[in-house]
Amino acid sequence: MEDNNQANAVSLSIDHDPQTRKGCFSDFSMAATNGPNTRLDFISTDIPGENGSVRGVLSARVYMTNESLIALRDMLNSHTEGWEVTAHGDAE
Numbered sequence: 786m787e788d789n790n791q792a793n794a795v796s797l798s799i800d801h802d803p804q805t806r807k808g809c810f811s812d813f814s815m816a817a818t819n820g821p822n823t824r825l826d827f828i829s830t831d832i833p834g835e836n837g838s839v840r841g842v843l844s845a846r847v848y849m850t851n852e853s854l855i856a857l858r859d860m861l862n863s864h865t866e867g868w869e870v871t872a873h874g875d876a877e
Contacts, residue, residue, distance in 0.1 A: 809844040
């Protein structure tokens with residue numbers, strides 16, 4: 786049986802500016818689906834608010850087809866298989 790990763794291999798060259806290359810932090814995410822597309826919002830919740838509340842800032846917004854989102858899900862499942870999360874949230 787042929788490996789799907791090899792069967793679907795593509796040579797990809799990605800251009801990026803220095804700011805994009807730095808990336809951004811997110812500790813919370815949300816998804817909203819409208820028809821064949823899904824919007825993923827990545828939020829950083831590091832701004833203390835009043836009375837112990839926390840404010841969030843939109844770090845990134847990504848639009849994907851639902852088909853691409855399923856491929857992302859499968860890739861993340863494969864990537865994180867066997868991980869155990871510690872009490873501090875670190876993956877081992």
